Amino acid sequence: MRYRSVFCLVLLFLGLIGLCLKPLAYSQDAETFYKNGYIYFSQNNYEKAKESYQQAIQIKPDYWDARYWLGKTYEMMEQIPQAINEWKIILQNQPGHLEAFKKWRTYAVSQVRISNQERQNLENVFLYQNGSPETYRDKPWDIIIPYGLAISRQNDFTSAFLAARLFRWVSSQISGLLSDQVDISYQKALDLAATNLPEDSELIFQLIKDVTNYYPQSQTMQKKIEVLYQSIFAKQAGVKTEESANTTQIEIKITASGIESGPVDHRNHDESSPRFYIDTDFE
Secondary structure (H helix, E strand, O other): OHHHHHHHHHHHHHHHHHHHHHHHHHHHHHHHHHHHHHHHHHOOOHHHHHHHHHHHHHHOOOOHHHHHHHHHHHHHOOOHHHHHHHHHHHHHHOOOOHHHHHHHHHHHHHHOOOOHHHHHHHHHHHOOOOOOHHHHOOOOOOOHHHHHHHHHOOOOHHHHHHHHHHHHHHHHHOOHHHHHHHHHHHHHHHHHHHHOOOOOHHHHHHHHHHHHHHOOOOHHHHHHHHHHHHHHHHHHHOOOHHHHHHOOOOEEEEEOOEEEEEOOOOOOOOOOOOOOOOOOOOO
16 A cells, blocks of 8 residues: 555656756757758758748747748748748747848738728828827738838928827837838938928928937938928029028918018117028927
């Protein structure tokens, strides 16, 4: 009877050891499949590489390196939708994964089509603030981020400003990997506005307000704002931009309600008197 009890205790002990070692064994198996996948990939045997990476992920679903290389394997097999999906899964769980983001971004834009209605919805939310960006929080790597990348490729002021606003929200709420797109889009919006001044003065006001608030220390941004001011001044004065340096009889005021012009306000009566005056009226 005593021997039977001891035998049962030994079996129980061995069973507990097995349970403790099982996750480690799985981890080792996943690592082996991952290494095999890399060997097959380097040999251009993509079918075998795919199978190995899939087996590693089946054992360890959060094995992000294996999933990243599975995406690259699909890419080499010209199965782009499958590759995009693997990188997207990584970004959904690891929004700061730079390598997956670089790969995903290369192909993501080609997978989206923005309808006129959806474009209008985006402008209402991000430009005119008629709605909440939170409506786009679900599945950001499927919709809002690809939309932003697609819009940023268009070469007009409204698109550039829309992309800047959209990426600013995404970089603060979803992934900081889009922060460089914020800067690029704001600079592009400033350049396009200065080259061809938009009719919508409210958007000009909002652009100047954004850049002044978010880039107070950026000399690059401030220089671009000065160029935009010069363009606005020239248009109000009815002269070409290059001729505006000799024009001194106009005052410019930019507010949310529009752009106003009138006689210059000589606040100082010396050589330092401003040639024109701009009040951004941010309150």
